[in-house]
Amino acid sequence: xxxxxxxxxxxxxVTRVEAALKPDVVRIRWDYGEDWAGRDALFFRVVISEDxxxxxxxxxxxxxxxxxxxxxxxxxxxxxxxxxxxxECQKLNEAEWMAA
Numbered sequence: 001x002x003x004x005x006x007x008x009x010x011x012x013x014v015t016r017v018e019a020a021l022k023p024d025v026v027r028i029r030w031d032y033g034e035d036w037a038g039r040d041a042l043f044f045r046v047v048i049s050e051d052x053x054x055x056x057x058x059x060x061x062x063x064x065x066x067x068x069x070x071x072x073x074x075x076x077x078x079x080x081x082x083x084x085x086x087x088e089c090q091k092l093n094e095a096e097w098m099a100a
Contacts, residue, residue, distance in 0.1 A: 005032065005075055010042065013073040021067075024052035024060045026086055028068075029096065035078065042072045045097050046083045053085035 010030065018028045026047040035041040046068070052060045065081055072079030089097045 005040070005077065007032070010073055010075060014044075014068075017064075017067045017073075021060070021064060024049055024056065025064065031096075032077075035080065040077050042068075042075065042077050042079045044068045044072075044079055044081045046081060047089055047097065048083055048085055050086055053087075 010032075014028050014030055018025055026049055028047075029045045031043045033041060033043060046064060048060060061083065064083070067073075068079045068081045070079065071077065084092075084097060
C-alpha cells in the first residue's frame with residue numbers, strides 16, 4: 001500500500017461524492033488493488049439511477065469521472081470508474097455491485 005493511502009479518508013471522500021451526485025448516483029463502492037500495469041490504483045463501481053442512465057448520461061458522467069478518475073480523491077492513485085444502472089445490477093446480481 002502506498003504511504004499516502006488512507007482507506008478511511010477514501011471512504012469519507014467517496015461518501016461525499018456520492019451525496020453530491022444524488023439522486024443520479026445511487027451508490028459507489030470501491031476497492032484498492034493493482035491495475036493492468038502493476039501500479040497501485042482505486043477501482044470504483046458506480047450504480048446510477050435508471051433515469052440518469054436513460055436520459056442524462058452526458059450531465060451525470062463528467063462530474064463523476066472528474067471526482068473519481070485521474071489521481072483519485074487526492075491519493076495520487078489512478079481511479080478506474082465502472083458504471084452500471086440499477087437494472088443492470090439487478091439483472092447481473094453480482095455481490096460486489098450490490099448494496100452493502
